Amino acid sequence: ERLRGELAAAHAAAEGRALIELAKGVIVERLGCGPAQAARQLAELADRAGLSRLELAADIINQAARDRVAEAADAFVRSASGEGESTGSAAVRLRTAESAVLGADDTQAVAESLLTHALEPLGAVAVAIWTTGPDASLSLRGHAGFGLDEAARWRHVPPGVTTAARQALTGRRTVWYPSLAVSGIPSIGRARHPEGGRVVVPAGTGGRIHGVLEICWDRPLDPQPQAVERQVEALAELCAHTLEGLPEQAAPAHLLVPAGDPAAELAELSDGLYDPALVLTPHLDEEGRLADFRVRHANAHFQDPAGRPSGAVDGALLLEAYPAMAGEGELFDRIERVYATGEPFRARRVRLTALVDQVPLTSPADISISRHGAAVLLIWRVEDETARLAGLLQHAQRLGRVGAFEEDVVTGDITWHGQLFEFFGRNPAEPPVALRDLAAHAHPDDADAIRRFLRT
Secondary structure (H helix, E strand, O other): OHHHHHHHHHHHHHHHHHHHHHHHHHHHHHHOOOHHHHHHHHHHHHHHHOOOHHHHHHHHHHHHHOOHHHHHHHHHHHOHHHOOOOHHHHHHHHHHHHHHHHOOOOHHHHHHHHHHHHHHHHOOOEEEEEEEOOOOOEEEEEEEOOOHHHHHHOOEEOOOOOOHHHHHHHHOOOEEEOOHHHHOOOOOOOOOOOOOOEEEEEEEEOOEEEEEEEEEOOOOOOOOOHHHHHHHHHHHHHHHHHHHHOHHHHOOOOOOOOOOOHHHHHHHHHOOOOOOEEEEEEEEOOOOOEEEEEEEEEOOOOOOOOOOOHHHOOOOEHHHHOHHHOOOOOHHHHHHHHHHHOOOEEEEEEEEEEEEOOEEEEEEEEEEEEEEOOEEEEEEEEOHHHHHHHHHHHHHHHHOOOOOEEEOOOOOOEEEOHHHHHHOOOOOOOOOOOHHHHHHHOOHHHHHHHHHHHHO
């Protein structure tokens, strides 16, 4: 026990020294002085402020970084939950956890550091870190407070099995469970803490979820203040950066794409497909958030729904090439979800909408979306009759002053060329007229001809 205590104290001292050295580096950069002068400056400032060097170091790092951890510390200061813990203690706790996590060699050490430095002061008793596989499965890569036997039973969760961690993965949001028993959701450690509360947080960067952070309490969880929620989200983001930097731990051994450029490997694979396919890679904005996907490759059998050659699409942003994909529940949302969670999506008769000279062309197609490494493969198969309709509308638009239409007698779907609305004096926002009702919208002299045409 004495040796364990000395070892824990040595670890704590080393992590504290890391924060102090980092703060000294900030002072060197700000004041343009040497390390020795920075150390003296840090000691003098701490004495004047009545703080320990460690507390002042954490405050200096927060002011310089202005990152998610700093925001969490600021929220803690403003919250009533700060009673009983000083501002400096909260900042030290979070920055010490960050230092320990970034210096960890594996995900197991990350979990233990998070629990010891950041989560036990919040009342948590256990933590689990899950990583996601290419098939949306979950693997337990790090844990603390659950016991080895329990961890062995939960080392792998196949895709499709509903657990607390999967709720966060598929929903792409933080989920709080006041009591796991009340929710009825299975998860690691439920037998040991049946009434305990849980929080599961997706840990991702740049639109891709690398894993899920699950935190366990041994008692029912009351609604938490915003300060605690900020701390949990900051720890999940820290966990995501760590998982991203530990590929041998963050990904299973049976990667579908070999090491190297996954988009290049996937492009070669897609050229062997008989259906049109696009290889997409994430496009991030200035703040590192997923904004769009870049078309890295259009395969040899690519057929654009709008009739464009592959060169017009290859290299473009997906929403610039196909703006109609945007919107809640549209195809872009499906692609974004597959990239985030890794769970493939397949569906029949999905409606693809493309603009042909500003005329919206809708085609039902069978869709397959799957994630391979850091790239997404989008495959579709358009039905023959819709391809014929695409050609009809394109020719009609070029001819001009000639209206074209097609009506599917099975589904009742009607497509009108824009010129027809002008011919019949109808607003383009109105629905097209069905063939059986066409006589009511034509000149009376043409009624007999229309009826003969319909009978024929």
